Amino acid sequence: MPEMTYRVPAMHCDNCERAVRQEVSEVEGVESVSIDLETKLVTVRGEGLSDEALLAAIVEAGYEAVAA
Numbered sequence: 001m002p003e004m005t006y007r008v009p010a011m012h013c014d015n016c017e018r019a020v021r022q023e024v025s026e027v028e029g030v031e032s033v034s035i036d037l038e039t040k041l042v043t044v045r046g047e048g049l050s051d052e053a054l055l056a057a058i059v060e061a062g063y064e065a066v067a068a
Contacts (some may be wrong), residue, residue: 001031005028005043012037016063025063027053036058041068 011020017035020042021061024033031046044054051067059064 001045002047002049003045004049004051005041005068006054006058007068008040008042008063008065010063011035011040011042013032019061020058020063022024023057024054027057030054 008016008020017037017048021033021035024030024042024044027044027050027052029046029048030044032044034043035041037039042058046052055065
C-alpha cells in the first residue's frame with residue numbers, strides 16, 4: 001500500500017495528534033494514519049493519495065508540514 005510521510009515540527013501533545021489525525025483521516029483515499037510525537041512524523045497509507053490534499057489537511061488542523 002502506498003505511503004506518504006510528513007514532518008510536523010509543531011506537534012507536541014495528544015491534542016495536536018488528535019487534530020492532525022482527524023483532518024488527515026478525512027482526505028480521500030486515506031486508509032490509516034500513524035503519528036509519532038517523538039519524531040514529529042505523520043505517516044499516511046492509502047490508495048490514490050494526494051500530496052496536496054494531505055498537506056492542506058495538516059494546515060487545516062493548524063500546523064505546517066513538510067514531506068519527510
